[in-house]
Amino acid sequence: MIKNYLTLALKVLRRKPFYTFISLFGISFTLMILMLVTSMGDALFGAHKPVSDLDQLVYTPFIERYTEFYDTTYTVDTIVMDDGALRFDSLQSVEPNGSMNNSNGPMSFHFLDEHMRDFENVDSYTFFSDASHIDAYLDGRKVSLNTYYADAGYWQVFDFDFIHGLPFGPDDVEQGNKVAVITDRAARNYFGEVSAAVVGSEMELGSERFRVVGIVERPLIDDRTVRGDIFLPVTTIDNRQYTSTEMYGPFQAVFKATAPGKRESIKQQIEFLADNFEMPPESDYENIRFRPGTYVEIFAGSTVMENDYDKAKLMLFIPVAVLLFLFLALPLLNLINLNISRVYERKSEIAVRKAFGADSRDILYQFIFENLVLTFIGGLIGLALAVLVIKYVNANDLLGIVRLSFSVQNFFYFLLVILLFGLFSGLLPAYRMSRTNIGTALR
Amino acid sequence: MIELQNISKSYRTDTIETLALQHMNLSVPAGEFLSIMGPSGCGKSTLLNIMGLIDEPTEGRVALAGKEVTNYNGSKVARFRNEQLGFIFQSFHLINDLSVVDNVELPLLYRRVSGKERRRLALEALERVGLSNRANHFPTQLSGGQKQRVAIARAIVGRPNIILADEPTGNLDSHMGDEIMDILTRLNQELGTTIVMVTHDERMAKKTHRLVRLSDGERVS
Structure with a gap:
């Protein structure tokens, strides 16, 4: 019987090309958008x-x-006592009036070194600077490189794939060795190749020469903490920046907790540091704070310019979710509408089928099956479209260095959602039709 | 083959009750070709629907093919219709999305007959009505007479004992109408199928074994 339902469903779809096209377009477009949004x-x-x-x-x-x-x-409260004398109660309250003087920016290495090394529940941590560009020279050719100055912990917090060589270690950092880790793109731009021979070669960076000790794959993600072309030991940065005792500098810190659940503890320790920090007497400000956060929190906070990360996440993601829902609801509602009108259009067919022996269950199954077949085909087209669009976006760098990827798992989740939607969008009209009175429908 | 005893049927709205059939008794022996005539609204189609288990009588008893079927419902009535009854409608009611042969196969689909066997029986039925050369056409490509012949093939493909035809020549010219009547007469004679036909056409009614006349929901002859 399933074979019959399938054959019939395919025949009906073939015989109604316009309806089929509209439905498939809605389903496949919806699935494609879902895939692209989740991929992004x-x-x-x-x-x-x-x-x-x-x-x-x-x-x-x-x-x-x-x-x-x-x-x-x-x-001041005035109270009249029993003897007629007056009593005065006064209350003094001090509350923030909402105005504030503030100033913020990345930190100095000295400040981080002095205050942020001894937190608990930290697996590894790094202090690094991502704020420099260095011009490298080769045979009179200039190559501009986005330069990161990092400590040895950087390579523990971030697990770069080394194509050749190794990262620089604590000794290199301590001794200020002129060594460099470069990305494959930087190697190609500077040396014209990405090979083991590049390791050990020297690069002329500004007025200094650095020896390449490792080549890493260039990260294809939009995370500012790893977007460098070249990574140098923090001790090779301009000495004034390295030794400055100011609070501000070009550095930031990233901590890797021993477990995901321990991140809160690290944040609390950072906040504790801020709450108990004694400002130098000559400072123009009275307090400090850091606003440590997860990647998503920092992203949301900076995108909507909101310091309260929970609020920032709501401000960013609720409108996105609502817009996405509305955007997706349109084709899906359209599908339901089409289903209803299509099923009513076939009222006399249903009556004929019942007259010749179909029971209500047969009719119900038939229409649900047709819907599922339609949705499944739409799903496959949506999958193909999503793969094509992802390939196109990646091939043409439409999102910069960010690479979209196709998730088979997500595809099956969404296909299931779409199939369920197909099922439910067809269920009510199919149920109503299965109860069609033959005499009335054929009159 | 068909026994109707004291059948009444009324349709009720909030304010009005309409009597479509009143205390109708009718017996159709196996192999008879019976026609029913009467003015519009006299209850002919209602009577046919009750015989076809498409409608339920308000009161009375229905027995078909030796079985008391008055209280049949759900899948039981569906199975009975599938095995014992064939329908022919004035407006043909073919499914335009399906080819001629697929339309004819329809009753067998609900009898769980294999695809190969279905096709064989459907082509045989089409052969019987002279339309085997149109098997892969679609209903929209056929004339009215051809459509009705397809509808007859669909009605007989499952070899039902009873065929109920509601004005089968009503939408056809007299030449086509004669052709359809010839096919029905032949089916009745060759296969012994009991046929009950509602018609407005006295000429067609005369070709059947017996004529029953209705007026205002009552049998008058």
């Missing part, structure tokens, strides 16, 4: 090399110094 979400917020342990990382990109201004309010 995964590219932006998923764990990808070299940030594989994203769910363990706490980012502390800056320090904020601030002074809050308070209003003092005096309240």
Whole structure:
């Protein structure tokens, strides 16, 4: 019987090309958009090399110094006592009035070194600077490189894939060795090749020469913490920046917690540091804070310019979710509408089938099966479209360095959702039709 | 073959009750070709629907092929219709999405007959009505007479004991109508199928074994 339902479903779809096209377009388009949106979400917020342990990382990109201004309010209550004498109760309250002086920016290495090395529940951590560009020279040719100055912990927090060579180690950092790890793209641009022979070669960076010790794959994600072309030991940065005792500098910190659940503990320790920090007496500000957060929190906070990360996430993701829902609801509602009108259009067919021996269950199954076949075909087309669009976006760098990827798992989840939708969108009209009165329908 | 005893049928709305049939008794022996005539609204189609288990009588008893079927419902009535009854409608009611042969196969689909056997029986039925050369056409490609012949093939493909025809020549010219009547007469004679036909056409009614006349929901002859 299933074979009969399938054959019949395919025949009906073939005989109604316009209806079939509209329905398939709606289903496949919906599925494709779902796939692309999740792929983009995964590219932006998923764990990808070299940030594989994203769910363990706490980012502390800056320090904020601030002074809050308070209003003092005096309240005086006058009470008439039994003997007619007056008594006065006064209350003094001091509350922030909402205005503030503040200043924020990345931190100095000295500040991080002094205050942020001894947190608990930290597996590894790194202090690094991502704010430099260096011009490299080769045979009179200039290559501009996005330069990161990092400590040895950088290679523990981020798991770069080394194509050749190794990262620089604590000794290199301590001794200020002129060594460099470069990306494959930088190797290709500077040396014209990505080979083991590049390791050990020297690069002329500004007025200094650095020896390449490792070549890593260039990360294809939009995470500022790993987007460098070249990585140098932190001790090779301009000495004034390295030794500056100011609070501000070009550095930020990333902590890798021992487990995802320990991130909160690290954030609390950072906040504790801020709450108990004694500002230098000559400072223009009274307090500091860091606003440590996960990648998603930092992204949301900076995108909607909101310091409260929970609020920032709601502000960013609720409108996105609502828009997405509305966007997807349109083709799906259209599908339901089409289903209803199509089923009613076939009222006399249903009556004939019942007259010749179909019972209500046969009719119900037939229509549901037709819907599922239609949805399944739409799903396959949606899959093909999603793969094509992803390939096109990646091949033409439409999202910069970000690479979209196709998730088979997501595809099956969404196909299931679409099939369920197909099932439910057909269920009610099919049920109503299965109860058609033959006499009335054939009149 | 068909026994109707004291059948009444009324349709009720909030304010009006309409009597379509009143205390109707009718007995159709196996192999008879019976025609029913009467003015519009006299209850002919209602009577046919009750015989075809498409409609239920308000009161009375229905027995078909020796079985008391008055209280049949759900899948039981569906199976009975599938095995014992064949329908021919004035407006043909073919499924335009299906080819001629697929339309004819329809009753066998619900009898769980294999695809190969279905095709063989459907082509045989089409052969009987002279349309085997149109098997792969679609209903929209056929004339009215051809459509009705397909409908007859669909009605007989499952070898039912009873065929109920509701004005089968009503939408056809007299030449086509004669052709259809010839086919029905031949089926009745060759296969011994009991046929009950509602018609407005006295000429067609005369070709059947017996004529029953209705007026205002009652049998008048």
